[in-house]
Amino acid sequence: MSSISAADKAKALEYKDQGNEFIKRQDFTKAAELYTKAIELDDTISIFFSNRALAHLKQDTFQLSLNDCSKAIELDSKNIKAYHRRGLSYVGLLEFKKARNDLQMVLRSKPGDAAADRALQICDKFIREERFKKAIGSDDSHGTVNYCQSLNLDTYDANTDLAKYDGPKLELEQLTNDKSEPAGAIIKNISPEFVSAMVNDVFLKGKNIPRKYAAAIISHADRLFRQEPTILELSNVKSPAHTISICGDTHGQFYDVLNIFRKFGKVKEHHTYLFNGDFVDRGSWSCEVALLLYCLKILYPKNIYLNRGNHESNNMNKIYGFEDECKYKYSQRLFDMFSQSFESLPLGAVINDDYLVMHGGLPSDENCTLADLKKINRFSQPPKEGAFMELLWSDPFEGKGFGPSQRGLGSAFGSDITENFLRKNKLRKVFRSHEVRMGGVKFEHNGKLVTVFSAPNYCDSQNNLGAIIHIVPGRGKLNQNENDDADLLVETFEAVEHPPIKPMAYSQGGLGF
Known part of the structure; x- marks a missing residue:
């Protein structure tokens, strides 16, 4: 001026x-x-x-x-x-x-x-x-050791937390490789009763499960994640009574996660959940959220799925509190195991050959197809560029083409990019998360892209609603929370009370974000 x-x-x-x-x-x-x-x-x-x-x-x-x-x-x-x-x-x-x-x-x-x-x-x-x-010539901060796949249960037997533990018991099996070396663990007797007791008698009373149990849960879940493709393929078209529910970010808000299951139904044979990344960091119950979701994965491997978000990565976990929370409640080794299990998580899902679900956004290479996304080698920390990173980080914007990201990571993509990707890959909509939406959900890009966010009153400060999208072919409800698709139910919910522990309460980062 x-x-x-x-x-x-x-x-x-x-x-x-x-x-x-x-x-x-x-x-x-x-x-x-x-x-x-x-x-x-x-x-x-x-x-x-x-x-x-x-x-x-x-x-x-x-x-x-x-x-x-x-x-x-x-x-x-x-x-x-x-x-x-x-x-x-x-x-x-x-x-x-x-x-x-x-x-x-x-x-x-x-x-x-x-x-x-x-x-x-x-x-x-x-x-x-x-x-x-x-x-050391490596992009992997873990070096050559994979703690999930080489877990030795015996190393936890001297921990006093196991001797003092009076909660529900697990029967663990030590796996070995062809050299008779420890090669992870599986849980033989996990049950709905164990999960319920873990939640009600341990987590809701401010206690932790033994580190040996936590390590076995992570190792077993990691084994299941590694068996899944980079882009999941789910369907309930031939099962009209089956519901597939998509949850966005939950960010360690354990009490709100419990409310999701209480309000919309538990994981079971005819109710599948897909948690679309960012289930840790920010909130101060990230360990509880992760362990609950991992236990449910072990119990119902075909009825709960976890996509990777940008916060299922080392850099984010070190900045936004999950590493410090793990160290406070369990140990550094448990964080390392979680970190490696995050590298095994799928990057997206296609549901009913209609809906692509990923945490962040579409790739900036317009020649990249769904088939290309399926070929991504995901077993690492996210790179600083390319489709792998963009699936976790990118955001939509109101313009056309591509623009600079307001975050500085990934890119901003316009409605024409969404429309072209859907047309080329014969899909109907993109579902993604990654951003707070005050109403919990927002239909964007002419209704072809939907952002769903499931952490109500995010960080105890935003006063936003949470939302969930149910895929229910032929049983949808039009005009419900902006919904324009007869195969969808779009529901919102408010935050519930939780103990007076602030977000990132265990964080030693002090970065003030």
């Missing part, structure tokens, strides 16, 4: 103050809108951009946050909050060296700043791990 009137300056400050109030209420979308109005009136004030960066940071739109921080620093090179928030934005973008530079700048200005110091320690840890992987 060449000249800004006194009235515009005053109105811009008013918008900024209103935005600050919405930050306090944790309504970050509205806060960003108000900071944008302030910037439209006066784009010379550094704090307007650094405040909007905070609102973006809280919504995981790291690239937008980074852009605002850089503009704030351009306007005022002494805006330390902008350096701090840009450092955190780089962490969110997994650019740890760049994050370290900004965080060091913060600490030079504010020695002893606990949040910046802790974030710097996290960055240094990631950088050391990356150097180690390069030194």
